[in-house]
Amino acid sequence: MQHVSTLRRWQRQVRRDRWLYLMLLPGVIYFLIYKYLPMWGVVISFQNYSPGLGLFQSEWVGLKHFERLFSEPTFWMLFRNTILLSVYQLIFFFPIPIVLALMLNELTQQAFKRFVQTVIYIPHFVSWVVIAGISYLFLTPEGGFVNELLGLLGQDKVNFLMSTEWFRTLQVTQVIWKEAGWGTIIFLAALAGVDTQLYEAARIDGANRWRQLWHITLPALRSTIVILFILRMGDIMEQGVEHILLLLNAVNREVGEVFDTYVYTVGLLQGNFSYSAAVGLFKSLVGLILVVAANYLAKKSGEEGVF
Amino acid sequence: MLTPIQMRTKTKWKRTLVASGLVAGLSSILIVAGCASDTEGNAGSGKEGDASHTEAASNQQGASEESTKARGSISVAIYDRGNIPADEGTIENNRWTRYMNENGPVDVKYVAIPRFDSIAKYNTLFASSSAPDLIFEYDSNYRDQLYQQKQLLPIDDELLKTYAPDYYDYLEQYPLMRKIGTKEDGQLYELGAVGTMLPNHVLFIRKDWLDALHLPIPQTTEELFQTAKAFAEQDPDGNGKDDTYGFSLSFVSGMMLDYMFGNVFTIYEKYPWYIQEDELVHDWERSAAAVSYKKRIYDEGLVDKDFLTDTKGEKAKQDWVNGKLGIYGANGGFNDVTMYEALMNVNPDAEIVPIALPESEFGQFSPALTTPIRKTAAINASAKDPGAVLEYVNFLIQPETTTTLSFGIEGEHFERKENGCPIAINPEKRKQEMGYQGDMNMLNWRDVQNPECFGVTAYLNPDMSSLSEAAAGLAKLRVDGYALYVNKETPLPLYTMMDYMPSMPQDLQMLNTNALNAIQDIWVKAIIGGTSYTVDQAVADAKAAWDRAGGERVDDWYKQWYQENKETAILTEDIYSLTGN
Incomplete structure (x- = not known):
């Protein structure tokens, strides 16, 4: 009896909200077709996939490709390079949009503020190819601006583009140049939501600018920062493949090769579809674990998580 | 283009699907599976593909005569070197692709492959089962990789005799061509041409x-x-x-x-x-x-x-x-x-x-140096209509096609000298209208077909009058270059x-x-x-x-x-x- 009545109630609810469900339908179908269906593609990482044979005829090999990945001499190099680049970005890149947003927030001249915002958004729309080209012109030892300057100062020329020492600096700097301004948007939005009465009250209590920043603005941003940090953890194994491919060469490969470029090389250039799918799946798993862990920790410390 | 057998299999699949009443998303996977099993039949062995094709042909002939076989439809790779002038169209659609469609035996859809990024492009196409039926690629290593991955179609002699008899004759005439196109399993996979060894670098x-x-x-x-x-x-x-x-x-x-x-x-x-x-x-x-x-x-x-x-x-x-x-x-x-x-x-x-x-x-x-007997092409294992691909190959190796793809249309782009060799009427026009389509001609046998006008003879005796000033200057140098580079002593x-x-x-x-x-x-x-x-x-x-x-x-x-x-x-x-x- 109980069961039947639950079913009834459910039916009644569906009938009542049928228009809402109908409106939901396109979204659900979109996710099913474009997000969930393609996920079946990961099965090829457990096969020796051959496009000629297709998904259903290819031979199943279990975890062979994963075993190969972990026993590959390059595995730890890839792991180290990927994680290091992400950690450097977390340390050097992640705080910059926050600081920028706080500085913009302090501007009182609205026209000037908007002008600065527009200017710092622009690099986001410049493609990596152009950025690599600009860097090349600045840094080449054959008449590049920076090296000419070093020469004038009596210093030795530095081959920035072909060195293991400068690769990470170069990569992180380029990311900062391109994305720092764009990254402020979400923080500025959060700041716009702060109740101005709080500032008034603080001023009456005698708080100066720094105190207001410390006790009102930063706490208001805290949950945004935490959420972005959690999302960032999910991307820890990701590096812009196009960006890195443009910077890679024979000399800096030992510090520059990351999982994403490795997938490109073994998958697209050497045609090992299954193996590269296995690498990709491993990468995603690590990302997922990190997101869940970061989310758990955030909730533990009283913050709102992503899910 | 599907053969009747494939059509039948496909409709059967569809009926099963409708009957089982599966949700839309899932069914698309199964249709893909249906297609994959069809192509597998062709890929497995040349004979099977051949059999179904021949049957298709005979079915279609029905009561009418042999010549009324329906026109095939195939896709063919073409290198994109980014050098086609804007008013000539695109590398996939220009006067020469139209020429091939109007004069050739099959409908051809050309698929652009970036010349210096060809492998990444091919692999992407293969992974998504959308690679062209006829593959043109200079890189032997890559063709070999495709063979190892079972993505190439073994070319059966019977199929060749039926659809590309002229190529078959060449194979009989030049056993080395067959030898280098044959892989470890003893079957023929790669197509090519006999040419001449000339300086390259x-x-x-x-x-x-x-x-x-x-x-x-x-x-x-x-x-x-x-x-x-x-x-x-x-x-x-x-x-x-x-x-x-x-x-x-x-x-x-x-x-x-x-x-x-x-x-x-x-x-x-x-x-x-x-x-x-x-x-x-x-x-x-x-x-x-x-x-x-x-x-x-x-x-x-x-x-x-x-x-x-x-x-x-x-x-x-x-x-x-x-x-x-x-x-x-x-x-x-x-x-x-x-x-x-x-x-x-x-x-x-x-x-x-x-x-x-x-x-x-x-x-x-x-x-x-350039390779004298060279392999440049292979057929995709999932080509729907291998017969039609071979018909196109047979058309490509005809002397008339080769001449057209080398010199253009007689009277418009070239005329003939006393010895019958083609010569450009207007070098500028030739450069503009023919400067980009050389890769369509990767399967040419012109050195063999017409040694008077092509090959070493022509290379060492360039007709300066038909060349632009720069081309003539360069042609003079190549005579010395040939002697320097093409000899057994170095x-x-x-x-x-x-x-x-x-x-x-x-x-x-x-x-x-x-x-x-x-x-x-x-x-x-x-x-x-x-x-x-x-x-x-x-x-x-x-x-x-x-x-x-x-x-x-x-x-x-x-x-x-x-x-x-x-x-x-x-x-x-x-x-x-x-x-x-």
Whole structure:
């Protein structure tokens, strides 16, 4: 009896909200077709996939490709390079949009503020190819601006583009140049939501600018920062493949090769579809674990998580 | 285009699906599966594909006569070199693709493949089951990889006889063509053509610079070094500025230095196995010598130090054309009229000559030559209609098609000389309207079909009157170049040309590629490493990397292959007598 009545109630609810469900339908179908269906593609990482044979005829090999990945001499190099680049970005890149947003927030001249915002958004729309080209012109030892300057100062020329020492600096700097301004948007939005009465009250209590920043603005941003940090953890194994491919060469490969470029090389250039799918799946798993862990920790410390 | 059998299978599938009433998302997977199993039938063996095709043909013939078979529809790869003039359309749709569709036996959809990124593009297309039915690719290694992955269709004799009888006749006439197209499983996979061995890479030097500095043409590696040094340091162009390079390390120029030392470990080809005392052995000394030499000219500042960012040699070419570079390795140098024209425009007083590769302690060698009997095409294992693909192949190798794709339309682009050979009416028009479609003609047998007008004879007796000024200037140089490069006394350093190399098992091939790429990085590091990374250290590291990767298995495999096949394989010494050279 109980069961039947639950079913009834459910039916009644569906009938009542049928228009809402109908409106939901396109979204659900979109996710099913474009997000969930393609996920079946990961099965090829457990096969020796051959496009000629297709998904259903290819031979199943279990975890062979994963075993190969972990026993590959390059595995730890890839792991180290990927994680290091992400950690450097977390340390050097992640705080910059926050600081920028706080500085913009302090501007009182609205026209000037908007002008600065527009200017710092622009690099986001410049493609990596152009950025690599600009860097090349600045840094080449054959008449590049920076090296000419070093020469004038009596210093030795530095081959920035072909060195293991400068690769990470170069990569992180380029990311900062391109994305720092764009990254402020979400923080500025959060700041716009702060109740101005709080500032008034603080001023009456005698708080100066720094105190207001410390006790009102930063706490208001805290949950945004935490959420972005959690999302960032999910991307820890990701590096812009196009960006890195443009910077890679024979000399800096030992510090520059990351999982994403490795997938490109073994998958697209050497045609090992299954193996590269296995690498990709491993990468995603690590990302997922990190997101869940970061989310758990955030909730533990009283913050709102992503899910 | 689906054959009736395939149609039947597909409708059956669909009915099953409708009956089972599955949700929309799931059913699309099953339809894909249905298609995959269809193509599998074709891929599994040529015979099966053939049988269904023949049946299809006979079904369609029905009561009517043989000639009314429905027109096939196929897709064909075409290299995109980004050189088609805007008003000619696109590489996939222009006057020549339309010509082929109007005059050929089948409907053809052309699929653009970026010339210098072809492998990534092909792999993407193959992975998504949308690769063209007829694949054109120069890279033997890549065709081999496709074979190993079972993505190529074995071409059955019966199918050939039915749909490409002329190609079949050629195979009978030139058994070597069949031999090199046949893979380890004994079946024919690759299509190609018999042509002529001609110069490809050319080592050019600025003769006017040599004269200005009173230098002879360098004969040895040491003389080449001194010449490059003089070019870089003694202001050969007399403009009072220190703005010239002696040589270049990028792309073909760098390969020239490798070949000079007989070292087949270049950015493009990595085959460091050489026949020594009746064995095929892995040699490290040639690589070491070439790397030392490159390091020396790099340290001396005779080259653009940014060579690593110039992987396609564009910067070197620019320096050469602008008169900043004294010695240059040119890819397809005797055909690159644009390069020559630009060089002469910028430097009207320039005089360039091809020179032989200087002699090294390992002997004297030639730079890369074109392959006389070459493989350029293969059929996709999932081609729906292999018969139609072969019909297109048969059409391509007709002398009329070849002439059209080489010279254009008679009366519009070319006329005939007394000896019947085609000659361009207007070189400018020919350049504009024909300068981009040469890759449609990758399967031409014109040297065999018409040795009077093509091949060595035509190469050595260019008809200057039909050529533009620049083309005529370049054509004069190629006569010397041919004598310098195409002869058995200065052989290619490879043990054989890429098209004639055996194919390794897939696991060995992967090991080989990865290990050799790692070693390539070590060589580069040695070149730019200054005193902190010596060549000796690099050789030790390279050998260690090779051992660690299990390279010994590859060395053993080569050794064994050579011992088992040395009597029958086409080796470099045989190549010079293969065709009419």
